[in-house]
Amino acid sequence: DHQPGAHRRYTTADVARLEHMRKLVIAGVPPADAARAALALTEGDLSLADGESRRIPQPIEPSTARSGGGNVIALPGGGPLARGLARAAQALDIEACQQILAEALTDLGVVQAWEDVMVPVLGAVGERWRDTGRGVEIEHALSGAVQDSLSSWIRGLAPSTEGRAVILACAPGDQHSLPLWAVSAALAEQGVGARILGANLPEDALSNAVRRLGPAAVLVWAQVEDTADARTLMELPTTRPPATILVAGPGWHSLPSAPGVSRVATLDDAVDRIRYALGR
Template identity: 45%
Template sequence: MQSDPSPQAPHALPAAALSTGAVARHLGVSPTTLRSWERRYAIGPARREDGRHRRWTPQDIARLELMCRLTARGVPPGEAARAARGAAPAVRARPPQGGPGGQGALPLGEVRPECRGLARAAVRLDASAVQELLEAALAELGLLTAWEEVIAPTLHAVGRKWASAGERYIEVEHLLSWQVSGVLHRIRPAPAQARTAPVLLACAPGEQHTLPVEALAAALGERGVPVRMFGAALPAEALCDAVRRTGPRAVVLWAQSRATADPALARSVAGIEWGLRGARGHSALLLAGPGWGAGTPDPRAERLFGLRSGLDVIVRLAADGPPATGAAPAGPAACDS
């Protein structure tokens, strides 16, 4: 049976009229889109404060919800607006049956309103709204909170949805992931701290999930920590060569699944020494991602759990400077994964 692809409101709406920004977050559209609909299709708020500020009543919002559902089904916006204006939909008193959001909604649970709005926009494949909502969340909440409370829960919900629905909703995950990657790459890094060794970020060989590492790269950049980002599926030999060539303060190796987590590679990287003979150094190895499990395959490695705590660990390491072994001349460790 075909389900309505547009999520619906999870909770009863407040009796008080809402601002345009609040309504936009509720629906998963941008404030610009709401103003455009009002101007083009006369589907606007019933009242304004002081003649200028838009205030949307529950009845106004119910019409907008109907318009969103119709446009998600392919109805042209003009026709959807006429139908919404003429229908005068009733305001829901409680969530629809079948769980918050209806049959087509993402399984979000208890989350921030910004998260629900982002999910609605992603399911509608509204790329411009997804981008604007992501940028607004980053600007208002900061990267760490936006990632933990808006972006990551939505990504996880999309993953659960398509995993339980066969091949459906994969396009939603791809669109959302692309937009998340784009906004993370646009975060401007702070000037790098002088004489600070870089942090090397890479995904294990065969690992294609890069967004958590991209978020970590952006967060380190905000703090002026220099980063060498290698992204998805870096071959084992290339990773070892990069460690020897750059002498990083730390190496973060991401594995989303146990299939890509390579204990032999972790042991090899942990054993690499670099630098001049008699003054060799080594890099801290930090294993990130659920693929590694709770422990580590090498006592010299450390596990990272979550963006915020992992960021604290790396910032402290960067401030301490690279450790030197002081060992006798040693040959480079083999990369035997």
């Protein structure tokens, strides 16, 4: 409602339309199309959209989306959910990131959501930071949203931790713990609980955990070669029955395999090896 010479007064419906348009744009819809869609909503539509769960609408197909300009995170070949996540991360809209991630996990499952949505966007954000020195805040916001979403997914599944333990840890000096959460979430979908010991776990701490828990499987992630030290694995205490020792991450790729240690290349492979170690 607007009268000449007076401040414009926005109604509740106006605000709801603006919010709906914002979500559409973040999800990948061109602004002009998002504006038309928001204006076309009736009062009933707005009420329904607000009460449903505030889920991000399905973005349009990549072939019809337009670029948002030079500041957009490059995501060649990215699907609708990946592009929506990139836009939400660019906007530092953590709530929208979490909504899109929840949709991806529900619709695709952990493995596909990780490989087709999370990894491409995390990689693109990281590459942009390496190339330009900008966007650390985007990387931190996105990483936090991914971890929170995977953690919530695990809690919702409430996997069993009975029986022999599964230990997931980063190599000493390695700070990249998100893949551990992906492994844990994928295991949770199979009813398997895991213990995440997190980033930069000292060698003696991992040895203590193995000694105390007598795990069926231990997976150690190394993102870079500088943190991938086979001695960390060779000095782990021997348990009875013995644990399956797995390494994952690009840091291990150029190193010779150590005796009794298996390298896993994919999330599916990690889950299969751990389930086998558990006898499932």
